[in-house]
Amino acid sequence: MSWAALLDYAAVLVFALTGALAASRAQLDIVGFAFVACLTGVGGGTLRDVLLDRDPVFWIAEPLYIAVAVLGAVAVFFTAHLMESRYRWLTWLDAFALAVAVPAGVSLAVATEQSGPVIIIMGMVTGCLGGLMRDVVCNEVPLVLKQGELYASAALAGAGGAVVALAAGLGEGMALVICGAVTLALRAGSIIFGWRLPVYKARPPRV
Amino acid sequence: MSWAALLDYAAVLVFALTGALAASRAQLDIVGFAFVACLTGVGGGTLRDVLLDRDPVFWIAEPLYIAVAVLGAVAVFFTAHLMESRYRWLTWLDAFALAVAVPAGVSLAVATEQSGPVIIIMGMVTGCLGGLMRDVVCNEVPLVLKQGELYASAALAGAGGAVVALAAGLGEGMALVICGAVTLALRAGSIIFGWRLPVYKARPPRV
Amino acid sequence: MSWAALLDYAAVLVFALTGALAASRAQLDIVGFAFVACLTGVGGGTLRDVLLDRDPVFWIAEPLYIAVAVLGAVAVFFTAHLMESRYRWLTWLDAFALAVAVPAGVSLAVATEQSGPVIIIMGMVTGCLGGLMRDVVCNEVPLVLKQGELYASAALAGAGGAVVALAAGLGEGMALVICGAVTLALRAGSIIFGWRLPVYKARPPRV
Numbered sequence: 001m002s003w004a005a006l007l008d009y010a011a012v013l014v015f016a017l018t019g020a021l022a023a024s025r026a027q028l029d030i031v032g033f034a035f036v037a038c039l040t041g042v043g044g045g046t047l048r049d050v051l052l053d054r055d056p057v058f059w060i061a062e063p064l065y066i067a068v069a070v071l072g073a074v075a076v077f078f079t080a081h082l083m084e085s086r087y088r089w090l091t092w093l094d095a096f097a098l099a100v101a102v103p104a105g106v107s108l109a110v111a112t113e114q115s116g117p118v119i120i121i122m123g124m125v126t127g128c129l130g131g132l133m134r135d136v137v138c139n140e141v142p143l144v145l146k147q148g149e150l151y152a153s154a155a156l157a158g159a160g161g162a163v164v165a166l167a168a169g170l171g172e173g174m175a176l177v178i179c180g181a182v183t184l185a186l187r188a189g190s191i192i193f194g195w196r197l198p199v200y201k202a203r204p205p206r207v
Numbered sequence: 208m209s210w211a212a213l214l215d216y217a218a219v220l221v222f223a224l225t226g227a228l229a230a231s232r233a234q235l236d237i238v239g240f241a242f243v244a245c246l247t248g249v250g251g252g253t254l255r256d257v258l259l260d261r262d263p264v265f266w267i268a269e270p271l272y273i274a275v276a277v278l279g280a281v282a283v284f285f286t287a288h289l290m291e292s293r294y295r296w297l298t299w300l301d302a303f304a305l306a307v308a309v310p311a312g313v314s315l316a317v318a319t320e321q322s323g324p325v326i327i328i329m330g331m332v333t334g335c336l337g338g339l340m341r342d343v344v345c346n347e348v349p350l351v352l353k354q355g356e357l358y359a360s361a362a363l364a365g366a367g368g369a370v371v372a373l374a375a376g377l378g379e380g381m382a383l384v385i386c387g388a389v390t391l392a393l394r395a396g397s398i399i400f401g402w403r404l405p406v407y408k409a410r411p412p413r414v
Numbered sequence: 415m416s417w418a419a420l421l422d423y424a425a426v427l428v429f430a431l432t433g434a435l436a437a438s439r440a441q442l443d444i445v446g447f448a449f450v451a452c453l454t455g456v457g458g459g460t461l462r463d464v465l466l467d468r469d470p471v472f473w474i475a476e477p478l479y480i481a482v483a484v485l486g487a488v489a490v491f492f493t494a495h496l497m498e499s500r501y502r503w504l505t506w507l508d509a510f511a512l513a514v515a516v517p518a519g520v521s522l523a524v525a526t527e528q529s530g531p532v533i534i535i536m537g538m539v540t541g542c543l544g545g546l547m548r549d550v551v552c553n554e555v556p557l558v559l560k561q562g563e564l565y566a567s568a569a570l571a572g573a574g575g576a577v578v579a580l581a582a583g584l585g586e587g588m589a590l591v592i593c594g595a596v597t598l599a600l601r602a603g604s605i606i607f608g609w610r611l612p613v614y615k616a617r618p619p620r621v
Contacts, residue, residue, distance in 0.1 A: 029404035031360040032352060038328075046258070051460070053469040055260040063324035077407060117477035121452075136343070136550070137352065145446060145551065153445040197443035200491060236611035238567040239559060245535075253465070262467040270531035284614060343550070344559065 003176060004111060007104035008045055008058060009068060014097035015130050016041035016069035020076035021090040022138040030077050036134060037073035038066060044130035048105050048122050052112055091191060094131055094143060099184035102127035102155045103176040106162045110172060116163045123159030123179065128152055147199050150190035158183030210383060211318060214311035215252055215265060216275060221304035222337050223248035223276035227283035228297040229345040237284050243341060244280035245273060251337035255312050255329050259319055298398060301338055301350060306391035309334035309362045310383040313369045317379060323370045330366030330386065335359055354406050357397035365390030417590060418525060421518035422459055422472060423482060428511035429544050430455035430483035434490035435504040436552040444491050450548060451487035452480060458544035462519050462536050466526055505605060508545055508557060513598035516541035516569045517590040520576045524586060530577045537573030537593070542566055561613050564604035572597030 019040030023033040042059050049057040059065040083089050105126025109119040128144045128151065135142040144151045162179035166172070189195040226247030230240040249266050256264040266272040290296050312333025316326040335351045335358065342349040351358045369386035373379070396402040433454030437447040456473050463471040473479040497503050519540025523533040542558050542565065549556040558565045576593035580586070603609040 024407045026352065027354055027406050027408065028352065029355070029360070029406045031363055031404060033407070035331075035351070035359045050257055050464055051471055051474065053260070053467070053471075057258055057260075060258065060321065060325050063322055066324050066328065080407065114474065115477055117480050118474050121480065124449075132551075137339070137349070142551070144449070145440065145442065147441055148443070152449045153443070156445055197445060199441050199443045200438045200447070200494065201441065231614045233559065234561055234613050234615065235559065236562070236567070236613045238570055238611060240614070242538075242558070242566045257464055260467070264465055264467075267465065267528065267532050270529055273531050273535065287614065344546070344556070 002107075002111075003172065004104055004107040005058075005062075007100055007107060007176070009065065011045070011097055011101035011104050011126070012041040012059075012065050013068050013072050014093055014100060015044070015134075016072035017076055018090050018094045018097060018131065019069075019134050020073040021080060021086050021093070022134050022140060023073070024076065024080040024086060025090075025140070026138050030074065033073040033077045034070045036138060037076075038069045039137060040130045040134040041069035041072070042066070042130070043133040044101055044126040044128065045104065047129050048108065048126045051125065052108070052114075052122070054108075054112070091143070095184065095187040095191060098127045098131070098151070098155060098187055099158070099180045101130070102158045102183045103162065103179040106159050106179055107172070107176055110166065116167075119163055120156065120159040123162070124152060124155045127155040127159075127183070148194075148196040150186045150195055150197065153197060154183045154186035154190065157186055209314075209318070210379065211311055211314040212265075214307055214314060214383070216272065218252070218304055218308035218311050218333070219248040219266075219272050220275050220279050221300055221307060222251070222341075223279035224283055225297050225301045225304060225338065226276075226341050227280040228287060228293050228300070229341050229347060230280070231283065231287040231293060232297075232347070233345050237281065240280040240284045241277045243345060244283075245276045246344060247337045247341040248276035248279070249273070249337070250340040251308055251333040251335065252311065254336050255315065255333045258332065259315070259321075259329070261315075261319070298350070302391065302394040302398060305334045305338070305358070305362060305394055306365070306387045308337070309365045309390045310369065310386040313366050313386055314379065314383055317373065323374075326370055327363065327366040330369070331359060331362045334362040334365075334390070355401075355403040357393045357402055357404065360404060361390045361393035361397065364393055416521075416525070417586065418518055418521040419472075421514055421521060421590070423479065425459070425511055425515035425518050425540070426455040426473075426479050427482050427486050428507055428514060429458075429548075430486035431490055432504050432508045432511060432545065433483075433548050434487040435494060435500050435507070436548050436554060437487070438490065438494040438500060439504075439554070440552050444488065447487040447491045448484045450552060451490075452483045453551060454544045454548040455483035455486070456480070456544070457547040458515055458540040458542065459518065461543050462522065462540045465539065466522070466528075466536070468522075468526070505557070509598065509601040509605060512541045512545070512565070512569060512601055513572070513594045515544070516572045516597045517576065517593040520573050520593055521586070521590055524580065530581075533577055534570065534573040537576070538566060538569045541569040541572075541597070562608075562610040564600045564609055564611065567611060568597045568600035568604065571600055 016037035109122035165175035223244035316329035372382035523536035579589035
């Protein structure tokens with residue numbers, strides 16, 4: 001199993017769990033859980049594959065991905081009431097999924113020999129877009145656009161780190177580990193310690 | 208004309224009518240009617256074609272689909288004021304469109320020899336996504352995610368029924384009829400009798 | 415450099431500026447500015463390329479487009495506070511971007527020898543969809559769906575004008591100039607003079 005496939009499975013599962021948690025907050029039925037879990041789990045990777053014109057899309061070639069997302073949704077449907085704070089679980093699982101999905105996107109872009117900027121964008125698309133679809137469909141405030149959180153920034157730094165590591169001659173496995181570690185460290189730091197970039201603050205009132 | 212093409216025309220027309228009704232609720236002008244009607248009418252099928260990397264997309268190969276959607280929008284623009292409850296018409300037309308679009312998606316996936324899970328997903332994508340786009344753009348509560356309604360579930364059951372029928376050796380035409388009938392029966396039962404799956408109910412308050 | 419490429423660069427830059435202005439209204443950080451600027455700048459053209467199955471998508475073939483969008487975002491991040499009314503700038507820049515992006519879409523559709531209706535739709539998709547994504551993600555009222563504004567209508571008239579000009583035997587350059595001029599004239603007239611199409615008005619109350 002290639003790096004990209006392994007990372008894809010992990011990202012699909014963890015993102016599916018976050019999708020199911022969002023479905024539990026919207027009080028959907030079990031099919032709704034599976035629907036949002038699949039959307040979140042494969043959404044980012046699907047967009048990546050469509051943009052790279054990869055044929056077939058990864059979960060059409062191997063429907064096991066869908067089974068993984070559905071099983072994750074079913075598990076959450078029957079256990080979510082055991083959690084104390086579902087939003088906190090959602091935030092943290094989403095952080096781990098991000099730290100897996102960004103290297104998954106990077107890995108595939110490297111395998112298809114894209115240029116540096118495209119590698120970085122594919123990492124960000126794979127990492128950020130599934131969660132964005134989840135939040136738009138479930139009417140949550142998109143995590144990716146929350147003020148003063150490192151999210152797209154964490155993905156950017158992780159994917160950028162991988163490109164630098166590859167350019168420095170490190171192996172792909174090492175570059176992907178760096179990518180995931182940088183992403184997770186920045187995202188976790190933002191959740192725990194409130195790390196943030198300065199936001200735009202207009203002097204005149206918003207018109 | 209193939210099964211898929213026939214079903215596609217019917218689904219495009221009926222979904223376009225629902226799109227135009229949504230546009231009338233948002234009080235758009237006639238170009239806005241046509242815009243939302245086209246988005247709703249061809250949205251689900253377009254996503255299906257992009258995912259299956261079908262080239263060209265069905266309405267690019269045959270722009271008559273667009274003409275059908277636009278004519279439907281114009282007809283609604285001049286007649287919607289005659290309806291007593293536009294939302295009721297929207298709901299019921301949407302149910303019929305769903306019952307046509309799911310077999311349309313199934314039929315195309317069968318024609319391109321996809322696996323069972325992919326056939327089911329293509330049925331659901333073709334059936335559910337055009338209406339979802341309509342509701343997101345027009346700022347309605349997405350029908351597909353309304354609590355305690357069979358919608359994605361009806362599409363799932365219909366597409367699943369078709370896969371079972373095909374596996375049991377029935378012909379494609381019969382399988383598609385079963386698919387549409389199951390979808391329509393469940394969706395109509397949900398609208399009329401309030402059929403529903405149990406929704407997730409958390410004991411602790413939503414945090 | 416082809417007409418399509420030149421128009422694409424201009425449309426990407428001006429749409430990116432509008433995306434960055436929307437990001438400033440949502441008070442994002444600098445990475446958020448770049449994210450929304452890229453989404454708005456390349457969103458419409460990307461959808462056009464995916465629909466036409468153009469491989470690779472324009473900014474994957476030439477990442478300079480992304481650099482242009484990012485630079486525009488950075489420039490806005492440091493200068494937006496100098497503007498008196500950011501929303502007014504956003505509206506007007508968006509009008510210019512529309513008047514450049516519609517001919518960009520038309521030009522590419524002509525280059526790939528599409529039929530008249532498909533040429534018109536590609537012009538509208540390229541012109542309208544990037545801004546729609548911006549408004550959905552940033553939670554603004556979509557400009558394209560504002561009641562009583564010529565927006566999709568302006569794009570439709572511009573793209574239709576280009577098709578008529580081509581059918582009348584005019585050269586492509588002239589047809590694209592007509593396309594942009596008609597689009598800009600109608601959009602600007604709508605902003606300044608309130609030009610509008612009659613909207614749908616139901617007699618019975620909205621149900």
